[in-house]
Amino acid sequence: MHPADGNAALVVGDKLPPLDELVARVPAGVLGLLDDLFRAKFTGVRKFAVPPPEAAPRQDAPGVPTG
Numbered sequence: 170m171h172p173a174d175g176n177a178a179l180v181v182g183d184k185l186p187p188l189d190e191l192v193a194r195v196p197a198g199v200l201g202l203l204d205d206l207f208r209a210k211f212t213g214v215r216k217f218a219v220p221p222p223e224a225a226p227r228q229d230a231p232g233v234p235t236g
Contacts, residue, residue: 177217185214 192200192211 177219180216180218183216185216188212188214 188211191214
């Protein structure tokens with residue numbers, strides 16, 4: 170699940186590494202490619218919790234064929 174899909178919640182209180190430390194782990198070639206493709210700039214570190222998948226829809230739910 171991706172944070173941008175609207176189903177993830179920001180986790181508050183978790184200790185995350187500094188942004189500079191994380192960027193230093195990314196190989197230079199990858200950073201260069203990201204810059205060329207997206208003009209990407211890393212601006213912050215966030216951790217998102219992924220909610221558990223929803224249960225299967227009920228048989229009597231709207232739009233679910235029965236029988």
